[in-house]
Every structure is written in structure tokens, then in C-alpha cells.
Amino acid sequence: MAQPDNIIKDVKWEGKTAIVEATGDIDLHRSNNFQQALQQVLKKKPEKMIINLADVQYMDSSGIATLVKLLSNTRKHKIELAIAGANKRVQSVFEITRLNSVFNIYDSLEQALQK
Amino acid sequence: MTAKDQKLDISIKSDPAVLGDVRQQVDEFVTSAGYDEVTAGLIMLSLDEALTNIIRHAYKGETDKCIEIELKTEDNELKVNIRDFGCQADNAKIRSRDLEDIRPGGLGVHIIHECMDCVEYSPSECGRGTLLKMKKKLPR
Numbered sequence: 001m002a003q004p005d006n007i008i009k010d011v012k013w014e015g016k017t018a019i020v021e022a023t024g025d026i027d028l029h030r031s032n033n034f035q036q037a038l039q040q041v042l043k044k045k046p047e048k049m050i051i052n053l054a055d056v057q058y059m060d061s062s063g064i065a066t067l068v069k070l071l072s073n074t075r076k077h078k079i080e081l082a083i084a085g086a087n088k089r090v091q092s093v094f095e096i097t098r099l100n101s102v103f104n105i106y107d108s109l110e111q112a113l114q115k
Numbered sequence: 116m117t118a119k120d121q122k123l124d125i126s127i128k129s130d131p132a133v134l135g136d137v138r139q140q141v142d143e144f145v146t147s148a149g150y151d152e153v154t155a156g157l158i159m160l161s162l163d164e165a166l167t168n169i170i171r172h173a174y175k176g177e178t179d180k181c182i183e184i185e186l187k188t189e190d191n192e193l194k195v196n197i198r199d200f201g202c203q204a205d206n207a208k209i210r211s212r213d214l215e216d217i218r219p220g221g222l223g224v225h226i227i228h229e230c231m232d233c234v235e236y237s238p239s240e241c242g243r244g245t246l247l248k249m250k251k252k253l254p255r
Contacts, residue, residue, distance in 0.1 A: 025138075028167045029131035058138065058156075060163050061222040089156035096157065096229050097222050 008037040009055070018046035019109065023055040026063030035066045042073060049074060050112045054085030059093055071103065080104075084112035121148065122187040129170045129199075130178040138163055141186065148188050149254045157230040158193065158251060164223035165197050165247055173201030173244060193251045195231075200244035204236055 007030050010021040018041050026034055041049065051067070053059070067083070074081040082104045086094070094100040106112040123144045127133050138159050145155045166182065174180045185196040228234055233250040240246075 025135055027131070027134055027138075027163065028170065029134055058159075060160060060167065061226060062167065064222060088153050092153050092157060093160065093226075096226055 006037070007034040011041055013046075014113065016047040017050060017113070018044065018048070019050045019052055019113075021052050021055065025058040026056055026066070027058065027060045028062045031060075031062035031066050034063065035069065038066065038070050042070075042077070042079070045077075046079060048080040048082070050082045050084050050109065052084050052109050052112075053087075053090055054109065056090055057087070059086075059090045061093075061097070064093060064097055064099060067103070068099070082106060082112040082115065084109045120188045122185070125184040125186075127166075127182050127184070128178060129174045129180040129182055129201075131167075131170060132178075134163060134166060137166065137184070144186050145193065148193060150193075151254070154254070157226075158195075161227045161230040161249060162195060162197070164226050165249070168223050169197070169199045169201065169245075173199045173204065175202070188253060191253050192232075193253055195247075195249040195251075197247045197249075198239055198244065200239065200241070203238055203243070204245045 007022055007024060007026060008020055009023040012019040012021065020038065020041055022034065024030065049070075051070075071081055083094075084106045085108055086105065091100070091105070094103065094105060104112075104115070106115065121144065123140065125137060125140060127137060141159045141162055142155060145158045150158065162184070169182055170176065181200055183198040187194050227249065231249040231251050233248075235248045237246050237248070238244075
């Protein structure tokens with residue numbers, strides 16, 4: 001299935017919160033693009049980042065690795081990080097790697113914004 | 116093999132760009148075998164992680180090498196065989212890492228072992244590469 005070129009379809013700002021809207025599959029083929037795009041958002045120094053995965057159908061360990069790197073960077077710069085909207089399959093990847101207790105994961109973007 | 120047993124053979128090049136198409140075929144196969152949505156997703160993930168490891172380690176990122184994938188339902192099990200013809204994997208070095216150590220990378224082998232009931236690596240009969248055999252009990 002053809003995937004959009006850019007894994008991040010939009011970055012919205014609510015005050016100093018960056019809402020990163022990801023799309024498509026995050027796998028070996030596209031995780032570099034994901035990582036580079038996240039670095040661009042980090043450079044804008046948000047106070048909080050929400051990665052909205054509602055439009056992501058699939059994520060493998062390279063996607064997880066990208067998010068672990070992001071977590072490390074956000075902790076270093078005291079930026080709050082939240083993951084939102086992951087479907088059941090993507091949630092199961094966090095669970096099987098036991099990273100569901102390491103990330104702040106919310107069922108929806110609305111919930112992530114309220115916290 | 117009984118009449119309801121199924122088989123799917125896929126032959127691909129070691130190009131990450133084709134992984135999406137492979138996942139789609141595998142998803143359809145394992146879903147038709149009766150697995151629920153999440154389990155089907157985890158089987159697809161295991162196969163994808165195995166292919167990622169082959170592309171990265173056996174073929175060192177070269178994108179024009181051959182990988183053969185066979186899925187079949189037989190003896191109440193899903194059997195997945197993946198064969199590459201690259202650098203042979205050292206069985207002693209293929210292992211999960213400590214998940215308490217929160218760092219990127221090295222999760223693929225852990226995922227494969229968590230998702231599948233049986234995982235075996237052996238040298239390919241042709242003398243080059245590795246044959247990975249994975250099994251998972253079919254749902255009732």
C-alpha cells in the first residue's frame with residue numbers, strides 16, 4: 001500500500017504545546033523521516049509535545065526506538081511528552097516492549113491535552 | 116495438510132520499501148486463519164521484525180538481495196519460515212536484551228520471542244544465510 005511521503009502530516013500549536021500528527025505506517029522504511037521531523041519540532045522548544053498516533057495503522061520496533069530517543073531528548077530539555085490515540089495494535093507494541101509504563105500514553109488527543 | 120490448511124509463499128528483495136506490501140499479505144493470511152485483530156498484528160510484527168533484522172544484519176542494508184517467506188497452517192499451527200542468503204547469524208548472539216534498560220534498539224528479537232510460541236534459527240541448507248522457523252498455535 002502506498003504511504004504518504006511525510007510521516008508527519010501536521011504540527012499544531014496550542015500555546016507552547018506542539019501537537020504532532022503522524023500518519024501511515026512507522027517502520028524501518030519511514031522511521032528516519034519520523035525522527036528527523038521530530039527533531040525539527042524539538043528545535044522550536046515546546047514545553048509539551050503530544051505525538052498523536054490516531055492516524056498510524058502500524059508501528060514496529062524502529063518506530064518505538066525513535067520514540068525512546070525522543071523521550072530521552074525531551075527529558076534532557078525538561079519537555080513533557082505524551083503519546084495519544086494509538087490503536088489497539090500500536091498499543092500492543094508498547095505493551096510487549098513494556099514501554100507502556102515508561103511513556104505517558106492517552107487514549108485520545110483530548111485526554112492528552114487535559115493532563 | 117488438511118483441505119482447510121492454507122499456504123502463502125512470498126519472495127522479496129531486501130528493500131525496506133516493500134515491507135508494507137508484505138505486511139498486508141501476511142495480515143490477510145493470519146486474519147483468515149482465525150486470529151483476533153491484536154494477535155494477527157503481533158504475528159505480522161514478528162515477521163516484520165525478522166525481515167528488518169535480515170535487511171540490517173544479514174544483508175547490511177543492501178536492497179537487492181533475496182528473501183523467501185513461507186506461511187502455512189498445518190497440524191493446528193501457523194508455521195512461518197523465512198530464508199535469507201546473507202551473512203549467517205550467530206545463534207549465540209541472537210537474544211533479547213534487558214527491557215529495564217530503557218534505550219532505543221535491540222527490541223526486535225524480544226518481540227519475536229514474545230509473540231511466537233517457537234522460534235528456531237538454523238543455517239540454510241544451501242550453505243549461505245539463515246533459515247528462521249517460527250510457529251504459533253492456531254486459535255480454536
